[in-house]
Amino acid sequence: MxxxxxxxxxxxxxxxxxxxxxxxxxxxxxxxxxxxxxxxxxxxxxxxxxxxxxPGFIDIHIHGGGGHDFMDGTEEAYLKIAEVHAMYGTTAMAPTTLTCAREDLLKAVDLYRSANSKNIKGAQFIGMHLEGPYFALSQSGAQDPRYIRNPDVEEYREIIAYGADVIKRWSVAPELPGAIEMGKYLRANGIIAAIAHTDAIYEEVLEAVENGYSLATHLYSAMSGVTRRNTYRYAGVIESAFLIDAMDVEIIADGIHLPPPLLKLVYKIKGPDRIALITDAMRGAGMPEGESVLGNKDTGLKVIIENGVAIMADRSSFAGSVATADRLIRTMVRMADIPLVEAVRMLSKSPATMMGVESEKGxxxxxxxxxxxxxxxxxxxxxxxxxxxxxxxxxxxx
Incomplete structure (x- = not known):
């Protein structure tokens, strides 16, 4: 030994x-x-x-890096992403999918299993995060709208049964028909139900939290804030996450998706034990700037990496982060004035607790x-x- x-x-x-x-x-x-x-x-x-x-950094929302994406459909992509991010301090990660067809999700489960058995040089896999396809079309962001749909009980039960050993988290828009029942089912099966790509209002979020949802996926990104309907104002998911103490949040702390004042606000309200720093990195992490692809290398969305972030080809919105874990800590300490100990906690102990691996890691x-x-x-x-x-x-x- x-x-x-x-x-x-x-x-x-x-x-x-x-x-x-x-x-x-x-x-x-x-x-x-x-x-x-x-x-x-x-x-x-x-x-x-x-x-x-x-302690090693734990990234619970990550799509790719080093020119690879978990949606590429290859074992090599899983292994290379894990190796690249280990160079920047990530020792554990939750490989994350994108909105896609049912067959692609099942294939992703197979690839996770096979790559996990061979991953000896990169960040450890601590469970899959399925991001979509049950989202609000109005908040699709960079997710492919062709695959966005309402929760399908037969579909998600089949996927969960197939990947019960590896699926640890699923991000869903809670206001969709069938989403509340799905939240109950996820929790009953030990899977984190997260709120994402959503136009929900406070009352809908509260019902979701009462029925299994516990985490806000990339807070502020692709989610509702205060809205006006027929003269009256309604609190959105952002305000709900602040109001409901039991909700955890994750933030893309690259300093671009959320500028320093918002990073400070989230920290001030939620505190380090309820915040997980995430990269939400796509294949461009650790790569030179220029043209890239979000999702599958052959069928994904064309994007541009410039000024430290990925944007849609028409420059209409962000298309993902190219951050690495070390950058998240630098951003929180230097731009948001967060103590180093607490910045590290938000990328180690807090995400470990959220993912249920705190007895081993964090x-x-x-x-x-x-x-x-x-x-x-x-x-x-x-x-x-x-x-x-x-x-x-x-x-x-x-």
Whole structure:
């Protein structure tokens, strides 16, 4: 069993930083976190050189990266996306689909299973996130409108039965006919029911939360705010997420989808334990700017990557993020003035709790998976370790 000792690190816990602490790792688990140097004969030593030692980042909403998309329909895409994002600090992720045909969802389940068994160099898969196809057409965003439809009870029950071991989350517009019953069914099957691409008003959101929905997918993006109907104003999903304390939210913290004032507002109202930072990254993450494709490389939507974000070809709206996890932390700390400890918590402990893997991942504690990062003051990743194995080391860290 491989044994590793990390020394000279500023260790980030969920609530504080341990200066010049020590981490002991046995095999694939953390053995000990200490404020002092611990004698450990026979352990391989990694000198953190005064940098931060952090829990690995957990991305619960991600579509692609490195020129690949989970909708490409290949095992290679799954593996390469996991490897690329590990370079930027992601140690666990929830591969996310797009609105598509039933057959494509079933194929995605098969590919998840086969790729998961071979994924030894990239971020671990912690369950699939199905984003669509049950959305409000008026809030389609960059989702392909050809496949948007109302919940089909026979369809979603078949898909859940087929992928019961891997489907952990499903994003749905709760105001659609049949969506409330679907929320109940998802919860009964241990699947997170999330609200997304929706024009729901507060009363509809409240009913949804009472019937299983617990998470707002990419808050502010493709969802209703205050609307006026026949003179009267109605609170939308955004206001509902703020009002309902029990709702979790995720935010695309690239500094573009949400500018700093909105990042600060979400943080102020919801607090770090109810927020998950997500990349929502498409294939352009980690790639040069220019033309790209959202979704399947052959049949997806043509988009343009410029100024650090993907936009529709007609420049009418955003078409996805090209963020990596390290960028999310930089944005929250530098642009939104969030303490580093809490920014890291929103990309580790909080998403781990939402996904139900907090007993294994999300924080540096004895007994948990040795998913560990070393990064500098600029959140440049120096080392990525997944379950005790170093899968990435930067060229300037030897």
């Amino acid at each position: 491989r044994k590793i000792k990390i020394i000279n690190g500023n260790i980030i816990t969920p609530y504080r930083i341990i200066t010049n602490g020590t981490v002991l790792i046995s095999g694939d688990h953390i053995e000990l976190i200490s404020e002092k140097d611990i004698a450990a004969p026979g352990y391989e030593v990694i000198d953190a050189k005064g940098y931060y030692v952090s 924080s540096l504690a004895a007994g948990k998976d040795a998913d560990i990062l070393i990064f500098d003051d600029n959140i440049n990743i120096k080392i990525t370790m997944i379950k005790g194995t170093v899968v990435y080391t930067s060229t300037d860290f030897a």
